[in-house]
Amino acid sequence: MSTGDVMESMMQMILYLQEKEFEQALRIADEILAKDPKNEKVLQIKALLPRTIDKKKKDIEQEQKEIEEEENKRREMGEEEDEEDEDEEESEEEDEVGEYRYENNPSSEEEDDEESSSSEVEGQEKKD
Numbered sequence: 667m668s669t670g671d672v673m674e675s676m677m678q679m680i681l682y683l684q685e686k687e688f689e690q691a692l693r694i695a696d697e698i699l700a701k702d703p704k705n706e707k708v709l710q711i712k713a714l715l716p717r718t719i720d721k722k723k724k725d726i727e728q729e730q731k732e733i734e735e736e737e738n739k740r741r742e743m744g745e746e747e748d749e750e751d752e753d754e755e756e757s758e759e760e761d762e763v764g765e766y767r768y769e770n771n772p773s774s775e776e777e778d779d780e781e782s783s784s785s786e787v788e789g790q791e792k793k794d
Contacts, residue, residue, distance in 0.1 A: 672702055688719045696766070 682691035695712040
């Protein structure tokens with residue numbers, strides 16, 4: 667590798683570092699060090715890259731774990747809402763049954779009203 671090639675490779679490595687493409691930067695560092703093993707700047711960068719790569723992997727794993735936990739919470743909340751919906755449906759069914767019973771079995775007040783109205787009709791019929 668000529669000096670120009672080394673400089674170009676270093677620029678490319680720096681771009682990868684800025685883009686957080688650490689594996690690519692490590693690959694370029696290895697290429698540079700194969701031709702220029704005493705390049706101190708590249709040696710320093712290469713020394714830091716494994717820790718950076720490990721940290722990035724751990725961060726990704728942590729993010730994935732948090733996403734899974736959030737999805738599980740949402741699923742649980744969805745199940746709880748489903749149970750609440752079922753309870754509401756059951757209470758609506760009970761109301762419908764209650765209304766049905768009420769319509770078929772009028773209260774004593776309604777029976778009194780019906781009796782008084784029928785006796786009024788009977789009284790009018792007798793007058794005619």
